[in-house]
């Protein structure tokens with residue numbers, strides 16, 4: 001069965017695609033992720049996705065639109081709840097694109113990550129599917145996560161260090177501030 005596959009990045013696509021093929025799906029892969037900040041990081045992940053597609057010889061397309069200003073405006077008042085908007089903005093766009101391209105079903109590589117809220121992704125995915133007259137395919141892809149990471153590394157793909165948005169970048173690096181010494185050489 002043909003399946004429209006929203007791809008968040010190369011490594012997650014590398015983990016998801018073998019499992020979907022195994023399940024009998026023929027994926028058409030599509031990149032759209034305005035949640036990846038800053039611009040150079042977005043570019044690095046987009047190019048890694050393209051590299052993987054070329055290596056795998058799969059059909060794919062890229063939407064390189066980058067509405068950073070609008071994305072930040074949407075989450076700035078309640079950044080702790082940002083992931084729901086982040087999922088919806090991408091899945092709504094993916095469902096609409098899938099329907100427009102004539103697909104009857106879509107899914108997302110977000111389902112491969114143990115760091116994402118799979119239940120919420122499935123709920124939003126189904127809602128976006130219904131609004132666009134198609135089906136959301138739910139498959140727990142997490143079992144392929146580690147393998148996908150290893151495969152992506154072997155293929156020489158860019159491996160990101162944080163989820164995507166500037167908030168997640170801060171959480172990744174600001175958690176453990178390095179102890180600094182004062183003038184007396186005492187750590188604080």
Ligand code: SF4
Nearest residue numbers: 083086163164165168
């Ligand atoms: S942490 Fe990840 S899923 Fe949540 S808003 Fe940021 S980029 Fe999106």
